[in-house]
Amino acid sequence: MEATDHLKASLLAAIALANTFGSTWRQGRPAAEPDTAAVDAVLRLTTNQAVDSDVSQWALGGRRLYDALVFLPEGRVDEAVEVVNELLKATKAAPQLTRHADAPWHLHFGDPDSATGWIAEFVTATAALLGSNDIHRLRRCEATRCEDLFLDSTRNHTQRFCSPPCQNRTKVAAHRSRTT
Numbered sequence: 001m002e003a004t005d006h007l008k009a010s011l012l013a014a015i016a017l018a019n020t021f022g023s024t025w026r027q028g029r030p031a032a033e034p035d036t037a038a039v040d041a042v043l044r045l046t047t048n049q050a051v052d053s054d055v056s057q058w059a060l061g062g063r064r065l066y067d068a069l070v071f072l073p074e075g076r077v078d079e080a081v082e083v084v085n086e087l088l089k090a091t092k093a094a095p096q097l098t099r100h101a102d103a104p105w106h107l108h109f110g111d112p113d114s115a116t117g118w119i120a121e122f123v124t125a126t127a128a129l130l131g132s133n134d135i136h137r138l139r140r141c142e143a144t145r146c147e148d149l150f151l152d153s154t155r156n157h158t159q160r161f162c163s164p165p166c167q168n169r170t171k172v173a174a175h176r177s178r179t180t
């Protein structure tokens, strides 16, 4: 895996962690209380390693990541930067070459065995997004009763919904309002 691929995977994990702790509505339903399984699912987006997924270790970082990212679709980049810089400092994010068992050396931005280390990694991935042309790809779902953030992966930047269920709900609602 290329170093930049790893950071890309960590960005997707960062957005997923932000949604897990920051969204109050997700895909039409009130957000579930985050549990260990939810955090594990986030981590699997970027690592196969076992990490302590005691929910309390992730809650504050997840919420602050959401606070930062949710500014972007509104074009409030300076405010996002403020939160990201604060998180970089708080998690002591710093590049370090790490090796797990017999795997090759690769770059991490925090201790890969701890929640704080992964949040440092996620914040670094978010910081890389803020400094790139992809910053406009970070969107908030346009469906009602959904606050999830997502990275628009379409070539012409036209993705409006976080997921097919949200797209379908919106379509059905629009159809209903036309026919009644």
Ligand SMILES: [Zn+2]
Pocket (backbone or CB within 6 Å): 098, 100, 106, 108, 112
């Ligand atoms: Zn690693």
Ligand SMILES: [Zn+2]
Pocket (backbone or CB within 6 Å): 026, 027, 028, 141, 142, 143, 146, 147, 148, 161, 162, 163, 166
């Ligand atoms: Zn949605």
